[in-house]
Amino acid sequence: MAMEGSRHLWTTAIVASATLAIVGAEIAALRGSHYVFKPLTTLLILAMAQRLPRTGSADYRRLVVVGLLLSTLGDVFLMLPFDGFVFGLGSFLLAHIAFLAALRKRGGWWRARWSLIVYAVIASLVFAQLWPGLPRELKVPVIVYVIALAGMAAQAASVWREHPGRATRVAALGGAFFVASDALLALDRFSAPIPMASLWVLATYWVAQWCIARSVGDEPVSVRTRS
Template sequence: MNIETNPAPSRAGIPNRDRSWLIAVATAAVLAIVGATAPLPWLHYLSKPAATLLVLAMVWTMPATSAPGYRRAILAGLALSTLGDVFLMLPGDWFVFGLGSFLCAHLAYLVALTRRARPFAAVWPFLAYSALAGAVLSVLWPHLPGELRGPVVVYVLVLAAMAAQAAAAWWRRRTRATALAALGGLSFVISDATLAIDRFAAPFATASVVVLASYWVAQSLIGLSVRDR
């Protein structure tokens, strides 16, 4: 049996190679969170993009799957996410550039997920995430600057569509890979909703920890979903 296509699983059911990458991602993520909360800006600046790049490297080194287009789209999303990481941590107001980078990342993830199931393969996830998106926007709307309302609405809709498509793919296929992607989409919604509420509506002390932790959980789960065997 070829070890490249059937890597040895660990006790947790995760291939040992992926587990090593996840430990590296978690280490960089913890350092980035410490750097953001201490604060130690230099540590945050180094560790934040490094954590996402480590997820990208994990996916890059995975063996080719039966749907290479899925892997390529996930890699594109991770590269765009790294760019967004850099924009959002730079001094000054680079929020719109970060928003645009992550918008493109979610579009890349959405393209990938349509390779696992046709668009709207199940309706209920789109209804559920539409309701959640509406609830988040209703909280944010009075606090959003006028020039950001349009971009934020577009971003929320694309994010909700990505998470809903991930859930729809899981509902139709019920595989480990689709389950990981669905949980990753949900984690991304939690991260971005927390970020937006903290930034615009109701700041709270532990927001950066919640945002960053759920963000790298999301990226790691989406990365792991590339293994479809």
């Protein structure tokens, strides 16, 4: 009961911080709150992951924390006054690699083949929409990033099917929300503006991060005993 209360407190703090960050992104007069609360929100999610019960793999937790740290760095690059998109892209690419490595600790590589097919189709459809508006110098980096993101989300879904449970299910949701967030961000930037883009992009992004962090706290027995 005490642990559930602690989780609710962390989630409440994360939601409050995220709300202030989104309001600051949407209202120019409050932009200062965006600069403070955007990285703070991801750091709160990281702190939550660190404070969850240590019932799972230490390596899984460690890699998720590394991914969250890299995500925080990406947050900073994407909100700076100058165009730090490439640096942010690189930071999130490394974050997805860390998340992918964590997910490998819980299951084989993409054993549920349907997950690869589903995310390959989604990635292809989004990329086809982006391609005409992508600057030439970004085409290759974005291709690499999309492959890494789709691969991470597909691995999360595959591990869930391989080892059903709350931890793997919430990680799979995290992968799906990450794809949704990055698709919205890319479409808004390179295809057509999305009304209140910051709200949709950041809300789905932090849901994704919360889910991935939350997956640290529980681990199915089938995962713990995996050779």
